[in-house]
Amino acid sequence: MTVVLGPNRYGKAETRVVRVTRDGEVHHLKDCNVGVSLSGAMEDVHRSGSNAAVLPTDSQKNTVYAFAKKYGIGQIEEFALLLARHFVESQPTIHHARVVVEEYSWERRGPHSFARSGTETRTCAVHHDRDGTSTVVSGLRDLVVLNSTGSEFHGFVQDEYTTLPPATDRVLATAVTARWRHVPAAGQAQPDFGKSYDEVRRCLLEAFAGTHSLSLQQTLFAMGARVLAEREEICEVRLELPNKHHFLVDLSPFGLDNDNEVYFAADRPYGLIEGTVLNDDAPDAGPAWD
Structure with a gap:
């Protein structure tokens, strides 16, 4: 050896x-x-x-x-x-x-x-x-966002350990970690990083707010796809979305209804959804994400 x-x-x-x-x-x-x-x-x-x-x-x-x-x-x-x-x-x-x-x-x-x-x-x-050769990956973390409605989760696999009920109206909250890889725009040595950051952030927020979500994975893809559709200087987006669970509080012991109004925000354990959205002709990333 x-x-x-x-x-x-x-x-x-x-x-x-x-x-x-x-x-x-x-x-x-x-x-x-x-x-x-x-x-x-x-x-x-x-x-x-x-x-x-x-x-x-x-x-x-x-x-x-x-x-x-x-x-x-x-x-x-x-x-x-x-x-x-x-x-x-x-x-x-x-x-x-x-x-x-x-x-x-x-x-x-x-x-x-x-x-x-x-x-x-x-x-x-x-x-x-x-x-x-230089590669640039920009990003952000701990961008906390929440939709108080417009999110569902049902039709999932159920086994002997499943206790989660299907949901047709739930709170969707996450703390976004996003990273995106730049490619030079035509005729331009490097992008305007400040403008690019502001615009990518806007795309992420608009896609999160505007997507009626059947799963957090669907929202993740919509966020990445919006960036690629609007920003030609970006060829790949990687997202990490922890599902910040909000559970309805049982107010029945107090003789009160709870029509999706009062929640307990749990910090752990949480679901963690990760994914990459990229142009199929994106150049090789090499060590960019390391």
Whole structure:
């Protein structure tokens, strides 16, 4: 038997960076969490412990801070591309860079005053190879949505362990995690990531609200399909939709009816629906989703 080194990478996880841009009395805020993972000619460090090919993870962290100062942080995809290209192009032993960024949203409350807005987080993952190829996956998580009617669930398989009754009118709630892969638009080096994010988010919300759902899977497909139908810069959408169950409370012991008015919101256990919607001619994703 021959023992060989398989796929590997190393990096600096969760570098929290807050960038304040001062435009006179008006300040602008970017609050991000950055993760860097690098791979390449790393055989020696694993076999012999030689660090000759290793860029310290502390240096990676410092690069994030320095780039935030030198270049600012605009769209998180652009910042991630800038970092990924730098690591590959500046270090001959690094052949591939993966940079992930989470952005936390703040609501302006004054020229230099802010309040955190909601639980939703914007995300991106960028991969860059030595051959110059880059892939960009944008996304969001914890986008909490609810339809108080317009959802059913019946006709499902029943076995000896089934106790769930069929439902023709139920609450449908979920916390959306969505990721979408970009392809360059015709004649355009890269999309307008800010506009693309806003439009994909709009498509997801409109499809959720506008779909009379017979299953959460049907809603998932409708959400992904709406994005692909309206946004030519997107070729693939991956969705995770936990089913946030709402159960009717039995008010009969108190002599009260409950006509779909009072619910108990359960946090666990929950159903988890996952799926991918893509163009059948979408280019190969490579490591984009990793």
